[in-house]
Amino acid sequence: MADSAVQGGAVQRRPVEHVPALPPLVGDYETRRRTFTWAGARAWLQVDVEGHLNMAHEAVDRHATGPLADTVAIRFLSRTAAPTELTYAQLREQSDVVAVALRALGVEAGEAVCTLLPRSPELYLAVLGTLKAGGVYCPLFPAFGPEPVVERLRLGHVRVLVTDSLSYVRKVAPHRGSLPDLEHVLVTDPGEAGAPEGTTAWAAALATGAAAYDPLTFTVAPTRPDDPALLHFTSGTTGKPKGAVHVHEAILAHHVTSEFALDLRPGDVYWCTADPGWVTGTSYGILGPLSCGVTIVTDAADFDARRWYRILQDERVTVLYTAPTALRMLMRAGVGLAREHRFPALRHVVSVGEPLNPEAVVWGIEAFGMPVHDTWWQTETGAIMVSNYPGMPVRPGSMGRPVPGVVVAVLGQGPDGRAEVTDGRVRVLGPDEVGELALRPGWPSMFRAYLDDPDRYAAAFADGWYLSGDLARVDADGYVWFIGRADDVIKSAGHLIGPFEVESALMEHPAVAEVGVIGKPDPLAGQVVKAFVTLKVGHEPTPALARELVAFGRHRLGSVAPREIAFDQALPHTRSGKVMRRLLRARELGLPEGDLSTVETPS
Numbered sequence: 276m277a278d279s280a281v282q283g284g285a286v287q288r289r290p291v292e293h294v295p296a297l298p299p300l301v302g303d304y305e306t307r308r309r310t311f312t313w314a315g316a317r318a319w320l321q322v323d324v325e326g327h328l329n330m331a332h333e334a335v336d337r338h339a340t341g342p343l344a345d346t347v348a349i350r351f352l353s354r355t356a357a358p359t360e361l362t363y364a365q366l367r368e369q370s371d372v373v374a375v376a377l378r379a380l381g382v383e384a385g386e387a388v389c390t391l392l393p394r395s396p397e398l399y400l401a402v403l404g405t406l407k408a409g410g411v412y413c414p415l416f417p418a419f420g421p422e423p424v425v426e427r428l429r430l431g432h433v434r435v436l437v438t439d440s441l442s443y444v445r446k447v448a449p450h451r452g453s454l455p456d457l458e459h460v461l462v463t464d465p466g467e468a469g470a471p472e473g474t475t476a477w478a479a480a481l482a483t484g485a486a487a488y489d490p491l492t493f494t495v496a497p498t499r500p501d502d503p504a505l506l507h508f509t510s511g512t513t514g515k516p517k518g519a520v521h522v523h524e525a526i527l528a529h530h531v532t533s534e535f536a537l538d539l540r541p542g543d544v545y546w547c548t549a550d551p552g553w554v555t556g557t558s559y560g561i562l563g564p565l566s567c568g569v570t571i572v573t574d575a576a577d578f579d580a581r582r583w584y585r586i587l588q589d590e591r592v593t594v595l596y597t598a599p600t601a602l603r604m605l606m607r608a609g610v611g612l613a614r615e616h617r618f619p620a621l622r623h624v625v626s627v628g629e630p631l632n633p634e635a636v637v638w639g640i641e642a643f644g645m646p647v648h649d650t651w652w653q654t655e656t657g658a659i660m661v662s663n664y665p666g667m668p669v670r671p672g673s674m675g676r677p678v679p680g681v682v683v684a685v686l687g688q689g690p691d692g693r694a695e696v697t698d699g700r701v702r703v704l705g706p707d708e709v710g711e712l713a714l715r716p717g718w719p720s721m722f723r724a725y726l727d728d729p730d731r732y733a734a735a736f737a738d739g740w741y742l743s744g745d746l747a748r749v750d751a752d753g754y755v756w757f758i759g760r761a762d763d764v765i766k767s768a769g770h771l772i773g774p775f776e777v778e779s780a781l782m783e784h785p786a787v788a789e790v791g792v793i794g795k796p797d798p799l800a801g802q803v804v805k806a807f808v809t810l811k812v813g814h815e816p817t818p819a820l821a822r823e824l825v826a827f828g829r830h831r832l833g834s835v836a837p838r839e840i841a842f843d844q845a846l847p848h849t850r851s852g853k854v855m856r857r858l859l860r861a862r863e864l865g866l867p868e869g870d871l872s873t874v875e876t877p878s
């Protein structure tokens with residue numbers, strides 16, 4: 276079998292006495308906090324005699340030869356077609372075939388393979404196949420417009436992209452000339468006319484893979500625990516998107532936190548509503564839950580409150596992982612709609628991505644019969660760091676307590692709002708003091724680099740701490756309370772938006788001289804993007820131009836575009852010439868304008 280296959284130089288799987296799955300954590304929270312160590316947990320991983328470890332093997336293959344082989348790993352729902360399913364054994368074999376197909380395209384160790392796909396079987400197979408081929412999986416948001424897509428393909432030096440015809444034709448094809456690295460585009464829905472010019476049908480690539488696939492000799496790429504496995508682009512306050520790199524042993528953190536914070540175990544029917552382009556879609560939409568041997572339910576349709584309740588009820592979902600925006604949309608549809616349904620199987624409802632209003636926590640009790648549990652983490656942390664774990668008394672408004680193996684601190688702020696570092700040292704604050712939330716490095720899913728940007732990576736650490744960029748306080752019982760962000764990054768419907776990327780796109784409009792964008796509070800999405808625009812001489816600030824700029828942004832940027840435009844011929848600047856978004860935001864919200872010593876009033 277593949278577990279013991281030897282092929283010239285390729286991985287030799289350790290002949291393990293069969294450990295079908297990573298073992299469950301035991302004991303209550305306090306016991307786990309005291310006894311859990313990452314070093315101890317690493318012993319659970321199936322590292323072979325030569326020190327090789329592969330995330331896809333841990334997530335899928337080790338179940339596929341054990342008692343869970345015929346358990347449904349993923350059940351795909353869609354609005355238009357009947358549900359389809361893949362068992363763990365099928366998922367193993369089909370992702371092997373994808374790996375063979377990708378190798379046939381020359382995919383090499385460490386090379387990024389991108390998807391721009393909705394929640395479809397091809398997406399999951401592309402993720403696992405990439406990892407098995409030794410590549411680095413990199414998701415893109417299907418709702419992105421052409422600019423963010425092309426920018427990320429370029430930054431990732433992406434050679435292989437898996438997408439659908441429409442996304443390709445609209446977002447990638449017109450820019451192919453500026454993507455010299457992009458060699459292979461696999462389209463999942465070639466249609467009757469065949470795959471668009473310059474692309475290959477996914478099915479054809481797979482047929483090549485299947486013809487060359489031999490389950491007896493196939494081997495998973497001989498990756499090491501510290502080899503790159505995942506690349507997630509995230510947004511900073513300045514400059515280009517940051518590519519956070521995660522390594523194969525991150526699966527250990529995905530697994531432990533799926534078990535600990537999401538309460539997943541074999542037999543569960545688990546639904547993660549996260550967009551597949553987001554880090555949550557990878558860590559908790561695919562890898563963590565599979566490593567726990569659950570059945571994942573996934574739905575290709577857009578949000579629809581009635582449909583969501585039907586899925587929770589009819590699929591007998593036991594654990595739901597979602598985001599505050601979705602919960603607010605369910606709340607808006609009224610608790611009566613929830614009460615038309617029954618959720619006897621549901622055990623745990625969990626949220627991530629943005630502040631969870633206390634009302635939503637309490638509303639969970641009315642709608643589902645249980646409070647919503649908040650979790651906090653970031654693209655950079657790769658896995659949940661702070662959580663209202665099951666069984667813990669939830670404090671509505673708090674994100675919970677650090678998961679076992681994670682050490683947090685709150686650090687004193689300097690004048691720029693970030694942690695103050697004096698002679699290389701930070702100030703660790705006491706209970707209930709507000710400052711920057713920091714984590715002690717050492718958890719396996721910590722990002723190991725920002726792609727091609729070592730300076731930015733180094734700047735994320737100080738005095739032995741990872742600096743999160745969030746402001747928080749920790750109460751005397753260790754509960755962490757979110758206060759806000761320490762920077763200008765915008766969170767809309769759970770997704771980060773870099774103001775710089777939005778500003779740069781709007782600057783390309785011929786009427787625009789300068790732009791500053793901020794997050795404006797929104798009852799549903801938490802924040803929406805608002806742009807303050809200075810016009811070039813000769814252009815009038817008319818409602819028609821505002822509408823034109825909204826459409827211009829939408830066309831280029833997709834979901835991250837501004838919803839609102841305000842014209843302002845006197846944007847405040849720092850002395851170094853940057854638009855002061857902090858001040859724009861304070862004015863928008865009617866907040867104190869704070870330290871104005873660095874403001875330059877334009878003449």
Ligand code: 6R9
Pocket residue numbers: 509554555626627628629630631649650651652653654655674743744745757759760766769770771
């Ligand atoms: C997983 C993910 C990270 C930022 C983070 C913070 C915000 C995440 C939150 C939360 C309040 C929570 N955030 N969870 N804010 N309460 N429970 O969200 O990753 O997209 O990188 O965003 O999201 O500001 O720093 P990412």
